[in-house]
Amino acid sequence: MTGLFVLLIYVGMFVGAYFVVTKVVQSATAKDYTSLKTVTFGDESAVRPNRIAGVVSIFTLFLIWGMFTGSSLLPGFLHAPAPFVGTAEFTYTAEANGERDDATVTVIVHPREEKTDAPEVELGDGFAKNDSAAIAQWRTGLIRVDSNDEITKSDGAEVVAINGQPISRGETVKIDSGTVTLSDKGTPNYAPSRGWQMEPLYLPPPEAVWTRTGKVLSEGFRSFTLFEHLGYSLFRVVAGFLLGALVGIPLGYAMGLSNWFRGWFDPIVEFMRPVPPLALIPLVIIWFGIGETGKIILLFLAALWIMAIAARSGVSGVNISKVHAAYSLGASKSQLMRYVIIPNSLPEIFTGARVAMGVCWGTVVAAELVAAEQGAGMMIMVASRFQNTDIVILGIILIGVIGFGIDMLMRYAERLLVPWKGKA
Amino acid sequence: MSGLSIQDLSMRFELPNGGSVQALENVSLELKAGELMSVLGPSGCGKTTLLNIVAGFLAQTSGKLVLNGHEISGPDAERGMVFQKGALFEWMSVRENVGFGPSMKGTPEKEKRETVDHLLDVVGLQDFKEKAVYELSGGMQQRVALARCLANDPDVILMDEPLGALDALTREKMQSLVLKLWKETGKTIILITHSVEEALLLGERLIVMAPRPGRIHKEYRLPFAELGVGADLREVKKHPDFGVKRDEILSMIWDMEEEIMGRTEDAA
Numbered sequence: 108m109t110g111l112f113v114l115l116i117y118v119g120m121f122v123g124a125y126f127v128v129t130k131v132v133q134s135a136t137a138k139d140y141t142s143l144k145t146v147t148f149g150d151e152s153a154v155r156p157n158r159i160a161g162v163v164s165i166f167t168l169f170l171i172w173g174m175f176t177g178s179s180l181l182p183g184f185l186h187a188p189a190p191f192v193g194t195a196e197f198t199y200t201a202e203a204n205g206e207r208d209d210a211t212v213t214v215i216v217h218p219r220e221e222k223t224d225a226p227e228v229e230l231g232d233g234f235a236k237n238d239s240a241a242i243a244q245w246r247t248g249l250i251r252v253d254s255n256d257e258i259t260k261s262d263g264a265e266v267v268a269i270n271g272q273p274i275s276r277g278e279t280v281k282i283d284s285g286t287v288t289l290s291d292k293g294t295p296n297y298a299p300s301r302g303w304q305m306e307p308l309y310l311p312p313p314e315a316v317w318t319r320t321g322k323v324l325s326e327g328f329r330s331f332t333l334f335e336h337l338g339y340s341l342f343r344v345v346a347g348f349l350l351g352a353l354v355g356i357p358l359g360y361a362m363g364l365s366n367w368f369r370g371w372f373d374p375i376v377e378f379m380r381p382v383p384p385l386a387l388i389p390l391v392i393i394w395f396g397i398g399e400t401g402k403i404i405l406l407f408l409a410a411l412w413i414m415a416i417a418a419r420s421g422v423s424g425v426n427i428s429k430v431h432a433a434y435s436l437g438a439s440k441s442q443l444m445r446y447v448i449i450p451n452s453l454p455e456i457f458t459g460a461r462v463a464m465g466v467c468w469g470t471v472v473a474a475e476l477v478a479a480e481q482g483a484g485m486m487i488m489v490a491s492r493f494q495n496t497d498i499v500i501l502g503i504i505l506i507g508v509i510g511f512g513i514d515m516l517m518r519y520a521e522r523l524l525v526p527w528k529g530k531a
Numbered sequence: 532m533s534g535l536s537i538q539d540l541s542m543r544f545e546l547p548n549g550g551s552v553q554a555l556e557n558v559s560l561e562l563k564a565g566e567l568m569s570v571l572g573p574s575g576c577g578k579t580t581l582l583n584i585v586a587g588f589l590a591q592t593s594g595k596l597v598l599n600g601h602e603i604s605g606p607d608a609e610r611g612m613v614f615q616k617g618a619l620f621e622w623m624s625v626r627e628n629v630g631f632g633p634s635m636k637g638t639p640e641k642e643k644r645e646t647v648d649h650l651l652d653v654v655g656l657q658d659f660k661e662k663a664v665y666e667l668s669g670g671m672q673q674r675v676a677l678a679r680c681l682a683n684d685p686d687v688i689l690m691d692e693p694l695g696a697l698d699a700l701t702r703e704k705m706q707s708l709v710l711k712l713w714k715e716t717g718k719t720i721i722l723i724t725h726s727v728e729e730a731l732l733l734g735e736r737l738i739v740m741a742p743r744p745g746r747i748h749k750e751y752r753l754p755f756a757e758l759g760v761g762a763d764l765r766e767v768k769k770h771p772d773f774g775v776k777r778d779e780i781l782s783m784i785w786d787m788e789e790e791i792m793g794r795t796e797d798a799a
């Protein structure tokens with residue numbers, strides 16, 4: 108139900124922003140060459156990401172996050188209905204020996220972090236006495252209304268109505284602040300209304316994640332600072348990737364240049380290629396334990412095949428005319444290698460490196476989830492065990508940002524080092 | 532003995548399915564140093580195969596190739612090749628491309644610079660020396676390819692449809708350039724083309740090849756290349772003999788093409 112509502116808001120923002128931005132805002136912007144194209148639907152090159160859409164998209168995510176977590180960053184009227192908090196009252200009717208009597212139940216629903224005692228209430232008259240209870244927000248509570256009554260359940264008393272509405276075992280009655288269900292044993296179970304917001308335990312509001320970020324930054328997490336955690340993960344990725352590239356690229360070249368190497372390593376590479384590196388984690392742990400060695404070897408293996416295949420296809424992708432031309436111009440084999448084969452394969456190798464870095468980053472997080480003493484993955488794993496959802500979310504955001512950063516860096520290096528990519 | 536001698540050259544491709552293609556059969560040719568020869572023929576008659584064997588990229592199944600008194604085996608800087616396209620090195624500037632041959636030989640930097648500068652002047656690319664090759668137009672790229680080949684100072688220049696990918700106007704300018712370079716450098720040149728007019732213009736000698744098996748069908752000696760050096764090629768084309776030769780060769784090739792079509796129809 109809430110999910111449907113979230114989807115509705117999201118689609119609403121998407122469509123609403125589209126009309127506002129394209130019809131109102133952008134009709135005023137300058138026209139360039141692409142905007143003069145008449146055929147744009149189907150012409151992929153005419154499709155450019157709408158910057159405003161990007162901003163609104165991110166804003167929408169945060170908006171929905173804030174709305175459904177009751178974020179203090181948003182004005183109250185934007186919040187989704189909040190869970191009930193405060194004092195609730197309902198009456199129950201007990202029946203015993205053919206007699207009926209009403210009594211009131213007072214329940215204080217309090218925020219989870221504030222310990223609150225059940226309020227003092229007057230017992231009132233009749234055989235059924237008034238009761239009170241304290242329940243934390245988001246929780247429900249069985250209220251043994253008969254325990255202070257003159258005739259208890261074991262004496263044959265039975266709750267037959269809540270707020271005057273008849274009820275029997277297993278049935279539910281709605282009251283203003285939630286619902287009351289009579290349990291199979293005949294005890295009322297009060298569930299305060301949960302509203303439409305997410306419980307902070309499952310999804311804390313944005314500002315909670317932000318404050319937690321500050322705290323983790325200053326205090327660290329599990330005896331390592333935040334930067335040490337991220338640094339360890341990055342170090343493993345870089346070390347594993349560099350080793351993989353160091354072995355994989357020459358291996359790929361050898362496979363692209365020699366029948367024997369190709370024949371010898373093809374079965375191994377083709378077999379290892381479809382094995383997800385994650386599947387190797389258990390074996391690596393058995394062999395090398397959970398220390399640095401194991402992780403770096405895992406990432407080495409993750410990068411190795413990708414880099415070998417990239418280098419191999421870099422060599423086989425060389426236009427034979429270039430090779431012929433080089434030989435006709437007097438190049439020796441080693442000169443051909445150095446001035447033709449290697450530069451020609453660099454674009455492919457960079458593409459491979461980008462893929463490998465991405466895979467390595469994913470693999471290191473997974474490996475740290477399984478077992479590690481420090482690292483981004485270990486941080487979110489341990490946090491989730493202690494239900495520190497804010498740290499989990501912080502970790503996921505950081506992992507995403509770093510992954511994105513790595514990719515941008517690789518693209519930048521690519522533009523800088525192989526400007527001829529795609530120009531052949 | 533100076534010049535290129537092709538004796539009884541045959542080339543047979545064994546196909547993976549067990550069959551074979553006789554791409555060349557008993558091709559013999561004598562080419563004196565400094566001669567300009569163009570090669571014409573229907574598609575698939577073995578022109579590229581012949582050139583690749585002369586360049587040393589392929590080993591013939593039988594026959595002999597002798598250049599300046601020694602047998603040819605494998606590619607060598609004495610035989611330069613200009614490809615139709617895609618043979619420039621994108622990761623090098625125009626200057627580095629042209630200087631590739633001298634660099635491989637270890638020519639001193641200063642001497643190399645002079646050669647490259649001179650050749651780029653000759654082909655009219657003095658203003659593009661430091662550009663990346665992919666920033667140049669197709670015609671400019673072919674001029675770079677020509678200059679790169681010349682920078683190596685080969686004895687023989689082999690060209691496989693070097694102007695095939697160019698537009699008509701650029702092509703005409705390049706034809707004049709080839710003639711000019713031929714006269715100035717005195718190189719032996721073999722040039723493959725699909726254009727009969729180009730073959731007539733750029734050939735002191737012209738051979739027409741016939742397919743299946745690939746062989747030399749007819750040979751001509753022509754005055755047009757000499758006439759065209761430094762002259763307007765459109766004037767050369769008005770020469771009374773030019774039209775006659777063009778029509779003769781065109782119908783010759785046309786007949787061959789028809790025969791091929793007929794044969795494939797029979798086979799079908």
Ligand SMILES: Nc1ncnc2c1ncn2[C@@H]1O[C@H](COP(=O)(O)OP(=O)(O)OP(=O)(O)O)[C@@H](O)[C@H]1O
Pocket residue numbers: 544545546552553554572573574575576577578579580581745
């Ligand atoms: N590597 C090869 N393997 C098998 N057959 C080949 C090979 N190379 C060429 N051939 C065959 O040899 C014959 C001659 O080919 P070639 O490329 O020399 O022709 P061409 O005259 O250059 O044609 P085009 O004018 O189309 O370039 C063709 O029938 C071709 O199928």
Ligand SMILES: [Mg+2]
Pocket residue numbers: 578579580
């Ligand atoms: Mg050909």
